[in-house]
Amino acid sequence: MSAYTSQETNRVEIGRVADGAAVRDTKERTGGYFSTTGRQRAAFIDAVKNERFE
Known part of the structure; x- marks a missing residue:
């Protein structure tokens, strides 16, 4: 699964x-x-949901 975005961003695909x-x-x-x-x-x-990463 991945999402489309028009901005330059870092993304990953997860299957x-x-x-x-x-x-x-x-x-x-x-x-x-x-x-x-x-x-x-x-x-x-x-x-990630609990903001344990910076």
Whole structure:
């Protein structure tokens, strides 16, 4: 899944895989991806929503 924006921004694509998600940089698609488990993905989203990153 990714969202379209007309602004120059840093974005990632997230796709569902068997038990989690695969993530890659939209500007460097040939650079590969990393995958996470469902639990890791949920913890990351929770951290973003609760502003644990600067």
